[in-house]
Amino acid sequence: MTADLTTALAAEPLISAHVSAETLVLTGRPLREEAGPGPRFGEDVWNMAAAYHLPNHHRGQSTIIFTTIEDPIWRLTAKEYAYSRLTKITEGCTRLPSVVTVSREFRELRKLFVFLASRYPGLRLRDLTDDTVLDAFLDHRVEGGRIKPEIQAQERGRVKWFLTLLFRTRESITYDRLERLPWDGRASKHVAGRRPQENSTQRIPPQVLAPYLRGALFYIRVASKDILAALAEQERINEPVGAANKSYKGAGRARLEEYIERRRREGRGLPKRPSDINLPHKYNRASDGGVNRKLIARLARIGENTVDHPALVELLRQAVAELGLEEGGMDTEISIDEETGRPWRPRFHSKSLLIETRMLLAACYVITAYLSGMRDSEAQSLKPGCHFTAASQDGIIERHKVRGKVFKGRQPVGDEDTWVVIEPVAQAVAVMETLTDCDRLFYRHGYRGTNDGIGNTINHLLNVFADRLAEVRPHDPIPVIDEKKWRFTTRQFRRTVAWHIAFQPFGVVAGKIQYKHVKVAMFEGYAGNSASGFPSEVESEQQLARTEHFLDQYEDFKAGVRVPPRLFEEFTRVRDELGDFPGRVVDTARLRAMLSNPARTYYPGILNDCYFEASTALCLSRRPSAEAEAAPVMNHCQPAKCPNSCVLPQHRPAIDNVIGEARDLLTIRPLTSLQKTALHQQIEQMRRMRDQAEEPAR
Structure with missing residues (x-):
């Protein structure tokens, strides 16, 4: 250990030569309106949430706890590194990183320190004179962890880039800094291996996606009506009860008897107590016949303590013996599922209503995110009133649109943007607007601080929703893949819909929604070049x-x-x-x-494939700037004549269909001689194409 480091360790406390302890680390960044100025450099915990504006943010993502680094010199190094990244544009970067990125880099730096302390005791950053230790750290981080093989090259590149940033911030560090450029500045792909060309985000398998989306649409179109009606009922029965109705001898008993009589007339039992309800220790479950006393008190409009009186408990027990019990117990009727011919669930009670409210939120999120192509942060930025309609670009069709914010590649607070969507998305937004009572569309229902966004809890909610669909819709199950339940994440939606549009442009999303319709709406909204x-x-x-x-x-x-x-x-x-x-x-x-x-330059088609070459493409022959074209004009394709046309055996069924339709048209009367000639020419062209596909292999 060098003399200056020894002296530094003896100093108490350590002082940075570049930053004072009172300096605000978020100076110059736009902060949330309700937030304070943020942490100071000398503090050991930096909560930087005030400078992060994405709605799907979780506080832990932007919090740095420096005391997790025991070594005081390395703790100061970490602070100086984080402060430098927060306030200066590092060489090789185009802008300041987000506070979440800096928090993630801190965790990487802490892992490096732990690795050095355990594998090379006494070794400091300034002692790394070659790449031997850094190579070992890369292997430890990637191959020794839980990184999936298919993304190990990406992870190596990410860690390598962090180490390069650590070197480039060395002038901002007082004591222990990385003095040598890792791997002599070679690009990450040469150190870590080339990244795979394909997006590493998983696509949801079609057999999993279809029942999941059908279930989400069912919740929006059918279940939502019952859930919203039950919420309105709950609001009514939760209104305060007058003092006169809280006496078990007077109006309280009379109201309970009236309630039981009403149930008798309707042929209904009394509300059954949920099996997982929390009861006081001395509560006798058997004494009341198993009823949900709290719900009965609210439905009968009497005090909740009144219904616990022994005389009224006995009255309830006798009523149960006569009328029996009813699952749930609230008055809201449950809609019939047309696919089964039965109610889709039992009647509600307060807890099941809360659960179904959250499931409805999940369903609305799924439809909104998937059928719009929004990122999670963009979907969670939506607010009540975001939906509107406007004429399409040609002025003929009325388009559904939503306003939100785009964050990727934009200013920290995001920029307003508009998405063109299809009707199911508009329906989901309408349901959420009825459900919400704050200034955000998606928020955490039933939790303390109900205006909190769903944040990073959404992935858990998506999978809870899948489990709930297995209970509500057992006739339309979500299959397991490789003997495991599929784990849904928000990133998968955007990747999957892009894949379906590219691979299956006419495939069915769910019900009768075509991917082609989704594509047309999305691309009109993005106009082909949106920053999204x-x-x-x-x-x-x-x-x-x-x-x-x-x-x-x-x-x-x-x-x-x-x-x-x-x-x-x-x-x-x-x-x-x-x-x-x-x-x-x-x-x-x-x-x-x-x-x-x-x-x-190979474009699969229905009647033929196009192996595109601009100089010989007949589809470009009538265009003045044909030499500048980089893709075929499929609407002008001449498959029987163009040298770029590739007719393969799999095209024969479509060619036969065209020939058959042309022959059918020849039977129509009257046809002009020119029309007949054109049809005969088309039939002959299609025959020649079919013959090409049937020639022996060369």
Whole structure:
């Protein structure tokens, strides 16, 4: 240990040479209106939530507890590093990081300190003169933890970038700092390995997604009416009871007898006590026949303590012996599920109503987030009144729209933005507007401080909702995948809808909602270039779809299936270069890499595929700037004539349909000679295309 570090350890307390203890660490950042100035440098706990404006924020994400670092020099190093990142734009960055990012980097720095203290006692940051220790730290962080293999390269790159930032902030650190540029400044991909091209966020399998979405739509369209009616009933029965009705000898007993008589006339039992209700220690469960006394008191409009009098308890026991018990007990009737012909659940009591209210919130979130393509922060930014309608760009269709905020790539407080959505999203927003009683659409119902947002509890709620659907809709179960229940997260929605639009443009979302409709609405709203970035994500998924289709054609080629000349030449080149012949094992990653580049210009279609080459594309022949086109104009495709056209065996059913429809049209009377000639020409063109697909393999 060097002399200056020894001296520093003896000093009490340690003092930074760059920042005074009273300096506010959030100076210059926009803060929440209700927040104070934030923590000072000398404090050991920095709660920086005041400078974080995303609605899905959790306080722990922006809190740094420096006392978790025992070594006083390293504790000061961590403070100086965090302060530098909060107040200065570090080399290689374009803007200041968020407080959540700085908190995450602090946790990474703490892990580095723990690693050094346990593996290399006495070693300091300034002692790292080569990459040996940092290589060991990378291996420890990635391979020694719980990082999934498919994202280990990404994690290595992230940790490597943090270590580079630690070096670049060295001038702001007083005692122990990283003096050597890690890995001589080589890019992360060379140290950590190249990142996978495909988004690592999981897609929800279609067989899981379909019943989940059907359940969410059921809650919005059917269950919501009962839940909202029950909430209104609960508000009425929770109104204070007059003093005259609290006497068990007078009006209290009379009201209870009147209530029992009403139940008798309706042919209903008394409300059953929930099995998990908390009762006082001396409460005799058997004495009242198992009724929910608290609910009965509210429904009968008598005092809750009045109903506990022995004489009225005996009255309840006798009534139960005669009338029996009813599950739930509230008066709100339950709608019939058309798929089963039965009520979708028993009647409500206060606790089950709270549970179903939260499930309704989850359902509204699922439909809003999934069918709009919003990120979680964007969905949680929605407020009552966010929905409105406006004419489409062509002025013909009335579009549903919602206003919210975009945060990614924007100023810290977010920027106002508008999404074009479809009707189910508008229905979900309308339900939440009825449900909410504060200035946010999604908030934590039934918890203390009910105006708190759902924040990072939403992932848990999404999975609780899946469990609830298994109880409410056993006829439409969510299947398990690899013998496990699927775990839903908010990130999966945006990735999945982008994938479905790219791979299954006419697939059914749920009920009769088409992905094509979702795509049209989303892309009109984004106008193709929104900072929210959804069109680019769809394009990424479309590129993956083209690559997968191209790989399928290559496998068919190897199996001897006929392919058009251009594909034959490309696939032959790839096969010969790789030596991809029977009995040999080729590098799958290299094969994919070689095919992914030509796949960028390969466009699967219904009647044919297009292996696009602008110079020979007939679809561009009538366009003045054809040389600038980077993609085919599919509406102008001439599949029977264009040299870019690739007709494959899988296209035959669609071609046969076109031929059949043309023959049917020839039977219509009257047709002009020109019309008949055109139909005969179309039939002949389609026949030639079909014959191309049936030629022997080359």
